[in-house]
Amino acid sequence: MTTTAIRVENLGVNFRSNRRGRRSLKDLFGGATRRTRPGTFWALRGVSFDVLPGEAIGVVGRNGQGKSTLLKLVAGVLIPDEGHVSVHGGVAPLIEITGGFVGDLTVRENVRLTAGLHGMTKAEIARRFDDIIAFAELADFVDMPYKHLSSGMKVRLAFAVVSQLDEPILLVDEVLAVGDKAFRDKCYRRIDEMLASGRTLFFVSHNEKDLRRFCARGLYLDKGALKMDADIATVLAAYNADYGKAAS
Ligand SMILES: Nc1ncnc2c1ncn2[C@@H]1O[C@H](COP(=O)(O)OP(=O)(O)OP(=O)(O)O)[C@@H](O)[C@H]1O
DSSP states (O other), X not given: OOOOSEEEEEEEEEEESSTTOOOOHHHHHSOSXXXXXXXXXXXXXXXXXXXXXXXXXXXXXXXXXXXXXXXXXXXXXXXXXXXXEEESSOEEEEOSTTTXXXXXXXXXXXXXXXXXXXXXXXXXXXXXXXXXXXXXXXXXXXXXXGGGSOHHHHHHHHHHHHTTSOOSEEEEESGGXXXXXXXXXXHHHHHHHHHHTTOEEEEEOSBHHHHHHHOSXXXXXXXXXXXXXXXXXXXXXXXXXXXXXXXX
């Protein structure tokens, strides 16, 4: 029997809807019985699916429907309020531009830190360092504090490091949209290579062309629920029928 790469069971995440999380008067004097804590909402609820090793999954849905939240749960940076996520093997997350990088540290220090946190030994980091910097095209910036990089440069660095990790699962959340076209094409070729080597991909995008290029299967999130889990063409057709054509 094949072991699943990712198993998501009845997942629920409840967020506060107001910044301070205080109860409003309406909440305090509202109905006596509630299913949901006052001042909160379910960003995801009742979501279940399995991912097999080597599958490439595209996650679609309108803004604010829970796509990034789902990736954060799979990455283990967010804990669910209901249900379980089990991930078989490590995760290489490209989920937030600044995720894992420290503003005051230099590019060089950040590469060592991030690669080290993902279990790369000092010798491996030293061996791969030049390739990472060359891929990111940041040779002239290795001693610059991370916070002074442009947003496109930050994405280059993040992709260069994350794509060198040996983790079996790659999570990509929209960030590539920030890079320029030449760099994006280079990233896409690298993702192709990673898929060919058997990695599992979890890919959030609003770009239909990219979703079709990489993903065989799609998950369609709507109002925090998993509305459809099917092949990517069927999922995109349903999404387009509901909300008009996605960006291409
Ligand atoms: N830390 C948080 N605290 C409170 N609410 C949050 C938090 N993170 C996300 N949300 C809310 O949860 C909902 C789902 O957000 P999420 O970022 O998962 O959406 P998304 O589908 O990725 O959207 P987009 O396409 O715009 O990136 C949104 O209403 C968002 O405002």
